[in-house]
Amino acid sequence: MAAQVSFSVASPGGPREMTVAYERAGAGEPLLLLHGIGHHWQAWSPVIDILAAEHDVIAVDLPGFGESAALPDGVPYDLATVTAALGALCEALEVERPHVAGNSLGGLLALELGRDKLVRSVTALSPGGFWTQAERRYAFGTLLAMRQGARLLPRPTIERLSRSAAGRTALTSTIYARPWRRSPEAVVEETLALRAATGFDETLAAGRDVLFQDDVPDIPVTVAWGTKDRLLLRRQGIRAKHTIPGARLVRLPGCGHVPMNDDPALVARVILDTCR
Template identity: 70%
Template sequence: MAEKISFPVDTPSGPRTATVVYERLGGGEPMVLLHGIGHHLQVWDPVVGLLAAEHDVVAVDLPGFGLSPGLPGGITYDLKGVIPVLGALFEALGLDRPHVVGNSLGGLIALELGHRKLVRSVTALSPAGFWTPGERLWAYAVLRALRTGAERLPEPTVARLARTAAGRAALVGAIYARPGRRSPDALVAETRALREATGFEATLAAGRSLLYAHDVLDVPVTIAWGTRDRLLPRRQGVRAKKLIPGARLVRLPGCGHVPMNDDPALVARVALDTAR
């Protein structure tokens, strides 16, 4: 069941109060799950139970996404703004350097948390930030098209499309290699989350000039990429490995950009192996 927590965040202009919605399950060493742009914490549903068998799992709606309100005034949606918010969230939830698993935007954030030594291990699934200018433009065009579709399609139409294989492919084929494995109700909820994401535009704007440029030292890192990722081509994983040479680079056969739904068992195994 989703819970909400409000907590103080220190900023140069003084403390601010951030609010985050999360779900928590399991026991053991803490593990935090971070979704991609426009998504919500329920995107982790296929793997949460597998991870919770060994970990205290906290799936988060990032600020401005899902049911979490936007960031308070004075805090930006770039890494400089978001990382202190998550650090404060960890403290508020009593999470002592959790393992972190992130997808896309969440993968980028996970790597930065690792760079700053705020986590025990990092599993980054198709992380953003390793693109060429042309690849970034392509990804932004796809994301904007998905957002426009979510805004313009009435929810009954989305529900009708989600009940057919062709409709599911049209709705989310750009990010899932196997959209038929996502339930109609989940796709309706995802479309609603994308439509209502107050942090979408600010997050896109913050990433326009972003190229990830840090090594991640003294923290176990796995970078995993789906072989059928249509949003961020898997060659970006090779660039990530060159920048973070100590990382383990893993292929996710048959998986798209959001692999948790395409192959839950494989994604869970990769994350658990990294945490171990």
């Protein structure tokens, strides 16, 4: 079980308490890790040990995902609210201006934290928010199909499929370029996490009009994109570079949308280089 911390967030009805689950390892300058929609902190498992050799690593279950509770009633899942909640999380953990790395939704949140000057560096892996409307509709439709598939498959079927490379490919090839590298146990747990994510629908709805259009000056920013990303196409990285001219744009050869599993050494090096 991950550790948990509770803290207050603002809402239209006044301060409300929320609880977030997280995994923490290592020592050094703090490094916050943020997963994508429907996932959980274990998305970072392939790189945590490498990162923890140099950093105090905090991998978070975002509100409404993994073991973190849903946001309190009346608290929206919009970027401003979730970004503020992550700032409050850092205060509760007595972490001041961490480095942050995020994937997909987590990458978008990482850039928001950077824009608000709440972090000292940003590594965004295939971040959301740089899509055209057609690309967004495609990505959201794909995510909804993945969610529906996870809900329809009985757990014994998921467990049976996960035991073979072909089954793991069928379950996760949308987000991994090398799905056979994921362990059977990890595939089962992340499929169940997608099915159970209480924040999925509201998070997706909140993202319908999201575009990231601001620069993130004065801190190191890396935007990295897998060459085999099937969810957010890699040309979106070019748009990110135009939006954030000072960012380093990195190509991740052979990696899919969640590259930490496809090439852990490369992804860890990209993050550590940005932190340095």
